[in-house]
Amino acid sequence: MIKVGIIGATGYAGGELVRILKGHKNAEIKWYGSRSYIDQKYADVYRNMFQIVDAVCMDDNMEELASQVDVIFTATPQGLCASLVNEDILSKTKIIDLSADFRLKDVSVYEEWYKIEHKAPRFIDEAVYGLCEVNREDIKKARLVANPGCYTTCSILTAYPLAKEGLIDMGTLIIDAKSGTSGAGRGAKLPNLFCEVNENIKAYGVATHRHTPEIEEQLGYAAGEKVVLNFTPHLVPMNRGILATEYASLKEKVSWEEVKAVYDKYYVDEKFVRVLDKDVCPETKWVEGSNYVDIGFKIDPRTNRIIMMGAIDNLVKGAAGQAVQNMNLMFGCEESEGLELVPMFP
Ligand SMILES: NC(=O)C1=CN([C@@H]2O[C@H](COP(=O)(O)OP(=O)(O)OC[C@H]3O[C@@H](n4cnc5c(N)ncnc54)[C@H](OP(=O)(O)O)[C@@H]3O)[C@@H](O)[C@H]2O)C=CC1
Numbered sequence: 001m002i003k004v005g006i007i008g009a010t011g012y013a014g015g016e017l018v019r020i021l022k023g024h025k026n027a028e029i030k031w032y033g034s035r036s037y038i039d040q041k042y043a044d045v046y047r048n049m050f051q052i053v054d055a056v057c058m059d060d061n062m063e064e065l066a067s068q069v070d071v072i073f074t075a076t077p078q079g080l081c082a083s084l085v086n087e088d089i090l091s092k093t094k095i096i097d098l099s100a101d102f103r104l105k106d107v108s109v110y111e112e113w114y115k116i117e118h119k120a121p122r123f124i125d126e127a128v129y130g131l132c133e134v135n136r137e138d139i140k141k142a143r144l145v146a147n148p149g150c151y152t153t154c155s156i157l158t159a160y161p162l163a164k165e166g167l168i169d170m171g172t173l174i175i176d177a178k179s180g181t182s183g184a185g186r187g188a189k190l191p192n193l194f195c196e197v198n199e200n201i202k203a204y205g206v207a208t209h210r211h212t213p214e215i216e217e218q219l220g221y222a223a224g225e226k227v228v229l230n231f232t233p234h235l236v237p238m239n240r241g242i243l244a245t246e247y248a249s250l251k252e253k254v255s256w257e258e259v260k261a262v263y264d265k266y267y268v269d270e271k272f273v274r275v276l277d278k279d280v281c282p283e284t285k286w287v288e289g290s291n292y293v294d295i296g297f298k299i300d301p302r303t304n305r306i307i308m309m310g311a312i313d314n315l316v317k318g319a320a321g322q323a324v325q326n327m328n329l330m331f332g333c334e335e336s337e338g339l340e341l342v343p344m345f346p
């Protein structure tokens with residue numbers, strides 16, 4: 001059994017880790033970490049865990065945790081993992097960080113976009129970007145994995161094959177994305193109150209959202225060139241789900257079938273990536289509660305632009321599901337163990 005500790009188990013991403021790991025046949029949660037609910041029963045924080053989880057919440061003592069578990073998930077705000085990690089801890093346990101602390105390779109870019117000082121820059125090079133479909137072999141050997149952001153997972157996987165094969169002019173790429181409010185976490189925040197979100201849709205973080213440099217960096221590796229793009233997120237009145245619509249000019253005239261062949265080259269054997277049939281556009285409902293990424297695309301012959309669409313559940317493939325997929329790779333488990341979650345509908 002893989003012994004697991006979760007720091008931030010009381011947040012939405014941490015809660016989803018608990019839900020998924022409860023169905024994992026090779027993993028056992030030993031530590032439900034919290035800042036606000038120490039010594040309280042976890043099932044009192046999340047009543048859906050009544051008679052399922054009997055444990056009480058513990059603090060975020062990573063030093064102590066490292067000697068008790070094989071892997072630590074940090075599902076905590078930006079900066080916390082970097083402020084706790086050290087060589088001694090990494091020599092005893094593996095870490096999968098759901099925050100952005102180790103996602104960007106250039107510390108000055110992190111500090112510019114996140115507006116905080118990075119507390120452990122020496123581990124940035126070592127950290128592996130945990131996008132399983134792209135970095136599988138490196139993840140298997142990693143002791144520190146930077147789990148990608150939710151918008152970024154969706155945005156990158158949707159465009160990755162075309163960037164990699166040089167089909168699109170990267171300078172024309174525009175990403176318009178929408179997210180349910182669970183993406184903002186469980187903490188009470190005024191813009192996320194029911195009356196502010198219900199019957200409403202709003203853009204935010206326009207030209208400043210911190211997922212922009214992460215998408216640019218990863219698609220830059222794929223394309224083999226520096227990528228600069230526009231990314232605009234929107235908040236929509238639903239609990240879960242992200243839909244990313246991405247526009248780019250095609251370098252040459254290609255048919256839908258030729259582009260589909262490019263997607264198939266990368267994804268045909270990927271269990272969690274479903275490239276949809278012609279004229280089918282993805283919907284968040286089709287992936288809700290699951291680890292799937294659904295991708296669809298259309299070519300507009302008038303503009304010779306391609307419109308790519310990707311849908312994920314932000315808490316599963318966008319956070320906890322992908323984190324467990326990473327854990328499976330790091331520990332030699334079946335990659336889909338614990339993740340055979342059938343999407344919920346309606
Ligand atoms: N929500 C999402 O869809 C996604 C989230 N993420 C990332 O995952 C991380 C967690 O996000 P999310 O679950 O949404 O956030 P929440 O606000 O729902 O949860 C935050 C968690 O962190 C704990 N925490 C907060 N401050 C501290 C601290 N100083 N020390 C220890 N624990 C602390 C909280 O504990 P307590 O409540 O007990 O005080 C809580 O368990 C973030 O980095 C986020 O960016 C990544 C992808 C998607």
Ligand SMILES: CC(=O)N[C@@H](CCC(=O)OP(=O)(O)O)C(=O)O
Nearest residue numbers: 099100149150179180181183184
């Ligand atoms: C709806 C909503 O507010 N979403 C969050 C994204 C959360 C996430 O995945 O981001 P990180 O792990 O990179 O912080 C946001 O836009 O800040």
